[in-house]
Amino acid sequence: MSDFTLHELQCFDAVVLGGGFQAAAERLHRSHPSVFAAVAKLERQLGLALLDRSGYRVQLTETGRAFHRKVRFLLHEAEELETYAAQLAMGEEAELRVALGDLCPLPPVLELLSRFFARHPQTRLHLQFETVTGPWERLLQDEADLIVHRVPKSDVRMEWIDLGRVALVPVVAPGFLPFPPDTDITPQRMQTFTQCVVRDSARHPSEQGHFLVEGAPRSSVPDHLMKKELILHGMAWGHVPRFMIEAELRNGSLLSIAGRHFPGVVEELSAARRRDRPHGPAPDQLWDFLARHAPLLPPTLGRVPEATEAPEHYS
Numbered sequence: 001m002s003d004f005t006l007h008e009l010q011c012f013d014a015v016v017l018g019g020g021f022q023a024a025a026e027r028l029h030r031s032h033p034s035v036f037a038a039v040a041k042l043e044r045q046l047g048l049a050l051l052d053r054s055g056y057r058v059q060l061t062e063t064g065r066a067f068h069r070k071v072r073f074l075l076h077e078a079e080e081l082e083t084y085a086a087q088l089a090m091g092e093e094a095e096l097r098v099a100l101g102d103l104c105p106l107p108p109v110l111e112l113l114s115r116f117f118a119r120h121p122q123t124r125l126h127l128q129f130e131t132v133t134g135p136w137e138r139l140l141q142d143e144a145d146l147i148v149h150r151v152p153k154s155d156v157r158m159e160w161i162d163l164g165r166v167a168l169v170p171v172v173a174p175g176f177l178p179f180p181p182d183t184d185i186t187p188q189r190m191q192t193f194t195q196c197v198v199r200d201s202a203r204h205p206s207e208q209g210h211f212l213v214e215g216a217p218r219s220s221v222p223d224h225l226m227k228k229e230l231i232l233h234g235m236a237w238g239h240v241p242r243f244m245i246e247a248e249l250r251n252g253s254l255l256s257i258a259g260r261h262f263p264g265v266v267e268e269l270s271a272a273r274r275r276d277r278p279h280g281p282a283p284d285q286l287w288d289f290l291a292r293h294a295p296l297l298p299p300t301l302g303r304v305p306e307a308t309e310a311p312e313h314y315s
């Protein structure tokens with residue numbers, strides 16, 4: 001059997017996707033006879049009948065259908081290889097797009113990014129800030145090269161580097177509740193109090209809201225900083241990342257209501273990128289740089305203080 005070419009496979013794929021030779025020729029900007037000849041040659045070389053030409057429209061044979069599945073995979077790999085070669089030819093990228101999620105502590109992450117980009121002055125940082133599932137959407141729609149956020153680790157399109165844990169603590173301002181904040185507060189008792197939630201920046205949110213009390217009035221804000229301010233001013237209660245409220249927990253201007261019914265949550269903060277995409281030199285170097293410096297966060301940021309703990313224990 002002679003070796004078949006990438007061109008022949010592309011012609012065969014275009015016929016399948018277009019439903020005929022003329023449509024394939026238009027898709028590939030080639031003549032009808034050249035596409036027909038390429039597919040016929042492919043079939044002769046393989047010794048297989050890939051297409052059934054007996055009807056008005058060409059159809060895949062059973063053998064052709066099985067072969068086409070493999071062809072699609074190979075063509076996808078070829079496209080990625082071509083993209084990667086182009087990136088290598090260009091040298092380091094002029095821009096790297098990084099999306100930071102709302103669970104990202106800015107000082108340690110920005111300090112690390114500043115060190116990396118100081119060594120790569122020819123590459124510009126394009127920084128985005130997204131909330132809830134917004135970082136995932138930016139990454140999966142190829143609008144970001146890398147994100148720093150919690151990661152849906154069951155999604156095989158992503159690979160990640162764990163950077164540390166972030167606790168989300170349910171908190172209130174002193175005097176917000178007409179009863180003492182303790183570990184036995186139930187969702188039913190909180191139903192009459194306004195709960196503050198962060199809006200999802202994704203255009204098409206892929207998750208339902210977290211920690212929501214059914215039937216409670218809600219106030220939505222664009223980020224956790226605004227949420228913190230609303231809670232500090234006694235306008236609502238809600239879950240806030242511990243790294244944002246360490247001082248307030250210590251001085252008592254915010255009180256944890258974490259307990260049996262509101263345990264808080266601990267999220268894994270990760271850097272993530274597409275597993276199914278090629279990466280150029282600069283993104284690869286940033287990825288290796290982050291891996292060498294992980295984890296970033298101190299263990300205390302991943303612990304939820306309970307309502308009964310004294311302020312001086314928050315450290």
